[in-house]
Amino acid sequence: MDDTTLGQFEDSLRRCNIDPAFLDRFYDRFLSSSPKVREKFVGTDFIRQKHLLQASLQLMFVAARDGGDRPMPYLDEVAARHSASQMAIGAELYDLWLDSLLATVREVDPGWSPAVEQAWESVMTVGIKYLVSRYNSPPRRD
Numbered sequence: 001m002d003d004t005t006l007g008q009f010e011d012s013l014r015r016c017n018i019d020p021a022f023l024d025r026f027y028d029r030f031l032s033s034s035p036k037v038r039e040k041f042v043g044t045d046f047i048r049q050k051h052l053l054q055a056s057l058q059l060m061f062v063a064a065r066d067g068g069d070r071p072m073p074y075l076d077e078v079a080a081r082h083s084a085s086q087m088a089i090g091a092e093l094y095d096l097w098l099d100s101l102l103a104t105v106r107e108v109d110p111g112w113s114p115a116v117e118q119a120w121e122s123v124m125t126v127g128i129k130y131l132v133s134r135y136n137s138p139p140r141r142d
Contacts, residue, residue: 001064001065001067001122001123001126005064005118005119005122005123006061006064006065006119006123008115008116008119009061009064009116009119009120009122009123010061011111012105012109012111012112012116012119012120013057013061015108015109015110015111016104016105016108016109017054019108021108022104022108023050023053023054024050025104025107025108026053026100026101026104027041027046027049027050029100029103029104030096030097030100030101033096033099033100034093034096036093037093037096040093056078056127059075059078059127060075060123060124060126060127060128061123063075063126063127063130064122064123064126064127067126075127075130075131078131094128094131094132097128098121098124098125098128101120101124102117102120102121105117105120
């Protein structure tokens with residue numbers, strides 16, 4: 001992935017994180033997107049969940065920076081948790097997740113532009129593709 005796209009994503013994430021309600025707005029939107037999403041989050045500790053999401057956004061950035069064309073051991077734990085054998089987060093939920101995330105960035109980032117939105121979509125898609133590819137796989141042991 002090119003440096004311009006990565007820079008736009010990183011700058012936008014920094015701006016979004018300035019807003020203390022960024023992740024709350026995202027989860028409000030995401031949970032409202034589908035009864036299936038709400039069902040997956042029953043009993044969730046959202047303080048912990050927001051920390052996990054923040055860490056995951058950074059891991060997605062690293063995956064995109066690395067090009068997404070080699071093993072991504074730093075995403076293996078996330079992939080294992082979201083796999084069929086654990087939380088069963090299927091591809092359709094990633095679509096809702098990404099749509100909710102992009103809409104929240106559009107709302108929160110004062111520097112939003114179509115190019116910024118494309119940067120977010122490009123960066124997130126690298127990681128999402130990896131997670132989906134690992135859905136039915138056993139955890140890596142390498």
